[in-house]
Structure formats: C-alpha cells, structure tokens
Amino acid sequence: MEKQYDQLYDNYKILQAKTDDLENRGRRCNIRILHVKEGLESGNPTTCVANLLTEILGGPGGLQSPPTLDRAHRTGPANGGRPRSFLARFHYFQEKEQVLRLAREKGRLEFQGGQVMIFPDFSAGLSKRRAEFIEVKKLLWGKEGVRYGLVYPARLRVSFQGRRTCSTPRRL
Incomplete structure (x- = not known):
C-alpha cells in the first residue's frame, strides 16, 4: 500500500506541475495593473486600459498608439477600500513585453496623482513561490x-x- 501511495503521490506532483505550467502559459499575454481608481472605465474597460497605458507609457521612445487588447476587466469583488486591479489580455505578446519593458524603464508610473503599478499575471501558486x-x-x-x-x-x-x-x- 505504501508503494502504491508513493507512486500516486509522484503522479499527483507531476500532474500538479503540468496544470500550473498550462495555467501560466494561458496567462502569458496578461498583465495586472494596480492602483487605478474605481469608476474610471465607465462601461468600457478595454478601451480605458488601452488609453491608460498610452497615457502613462507614451511619449518619445514609448507607446505611440494604444496597444491591441483582446479584453480587460477588474478582478475580484469591490470591497470599498483599495481599488480592484485591472487584468488586461494583449492580442500580441510583443506588445505586452514592450509595455512591461517601458514600465520597468520608466520606474515610477503616475496617473491622476497616484502611483500605478504594472506586473505580469501569474497563477496563484507561482505568485506564492515568487513571493x-x-x-x-x-x-x-x-x-x-x-x-x-x-x-x-x-x-x-x-x-x-x-x-x-x-x-x-x-x-x-
């Protein structure tokens, strides 16, 4: 029975690693944007996020036009405290990488008097490992x-x- 348990546990670990890998591959074109005030999207979050990225990362050497986004939305329930984060899915992986590179190069990102943060989107398990x-x-x-x-x-x-x-x- 112990031998069978060990074999099942090994298979479980392999399947868990595969599932985590698949989830992260599915999130490859996603970014998370933190600290954007609630209500800014006014019914069209995809256009709002594209324009927001152009505004904070635009200019010489930055984004020249809004990136092509498949979709964007706020995550989680509104709790009345901190604003919910945006999750945006890019149509083109290269545009996502450009946005992350520009955000790193620019350092502190300002939007409407507050700091905005941009991160790649990872699964909960991988985020925990990175933390x-x-x-x-x-x-x-x-x-x-x-x-x-x-x-x-x-x-x-x-x-x-x-x-x-x-x-x-x-x-x-």
Whole structure:
C-alpha cells in the first residue's frame, strides 16, 4: 500500500506541475495593473486600459498608439477600500513585453496623482513561490554594486561585481 501511495503521490506532483505550467502559459499575454481608481472605465474597460497605458507609457521612445487588447476587466469583488486591479489580455505578446519593458524603464508610473503599478499575471501558486524572495529582495534593495531580479518561473538572479548567481527558494 505504501508503494502504491508513493507512486500516486509522484503522479499527483507531476500532474500538479503540468496544470500550473498550462495555467501560466494561458496567462502569458496578461498583465495586472494596480492602483487605478474605481469608476474610471465607465462601461468600457478595454478601451480605458488601452488609453491608460498610452497615457502613462507614451511619449518619445514609448507607446505611440494604444496597444491591441483582446479584453480587460477588474478582478475580484469591490470591497470599498483599495481599488480592484485591472487584468488586461494583449492580442500580441510583443506588445505586452514592450509595455512591461517601458514600465520597468520608466520606474515610477503616475496617473491622476497616484502611483500605478504594472506586473505580469501569474497563477496563484507561482505568485506564492515568487513571493518567497521578498525578504531577500528587501535586504538587497539599495546595496551598491548589487543587481537582482526574478527569472521565470521563480529563481532569483543576483549580480555582484560582474558575477551572476541564481537561486531557487528553499522548501521547508
């Protein structure tokens, strides 16, 4: 019975990894936009998000026209506190990558007097794995000569004095 349990558990882990991979591949063309005031979309969130991205990332060297979005919507129930995030699906993967690159290069993104944040959309499981690096990233923030970033799916890449290392989170 123990042997059968071990075999079933191994199969379960393989199927869970495949499911997570499929979910993240399905989200490949999605981004999340945080801290956009509620009610701004006035019935057409897709057009609203396309115009918002053009406004905050436009200009010389930025977006010249609104990106082609398949759809966009707010996520989760309204709770009266923080505004719900936008989830936007791009028609073209290259446009999504351009938006993420421009957002990184620009740094702080301002819209209507507040800060807006743009992130790739990942599954809950992968987001949890990536969040395991938060404490390490806080320690590395602002250190001179240290560069770091997360590599897909959940690996921390650190560069110090030209040497580069990658690490995965430890499992307890």
